[in-house]
Amino acid sequence: MRPDAEEILRLVLARLDDMKAEDTVTIDLTGKSSIADAMVVTSGRSNRHVGSVADRVLEDLAEAGVPSRVEGMPHCDWVLIDAGDVIVHVFRPEVRTFYNLEKMWGPVRSQSRRAS
Numbered sequence: 001m002r003p004d005a006e007e008i009l010r011l012v013l014a015r016l017d018d019m020k021a022e023d024t025v026t027i028d029l030t031g032k033s034s035i036a037d038a039m040v041v042t043s044g045r046s047n048r049h050v051g052s053v054a055d056r057v058l059e060d061l062a063e064a065g066v067p068s069r070v071e072g073m074p075h076c077d078w079v080l081i082d083a084g085d086v087i088v089h090v091f092r093p094e095v096r097t098f099y100n101l102e103k104m105w106g107p108v109r110s111q112s113r114r115a116s
Contacts, residue, residue, distance in 0.1 A: 003064050005037040005085035012088055015060045016042050019053045021090065027105045039105060040088045043096050047076040054079040054090050 003011070009026065016024050024042040029035065044050035054073065061068045061083050072079040077095045081088040089101060 008086045015057050036087045037085045043093050050090050051076040
């Protein structure tokens with residue numbers, strides 16, 4: 001049985017925390033968009049870190065039986081993971097600042113780690 005949106009979100013957030021992703025925020029898309037229930041935006045410290053974080057999230061989603069699509073893996077500046085009910089963006093900090101998705105989508109809930 002496929003996990004629901006809340007379970008997928010918990011799984012993603014736990015893996016991001018384990019992988020030491022930085023400045024993780026969750027944006028509730030309920031009532032704002034039909035594309036997903038939640039969007040997670042986070043940062044990796046380098047291209048390699050972004051790629052590693054995305055790989056591990058994808059592995060966990062596959063183990064949980066959640067079909068997902070990914071874009072941006074070759075360069076790892078911005079990796080987008082579409083897990084259906086949850087969309088995950090993993091950015092390098094400079095790229096995240098440039099696109100500023102949090103401002104576009106409105107109020108956010110901060111999760112886990114801040115850059116030190």
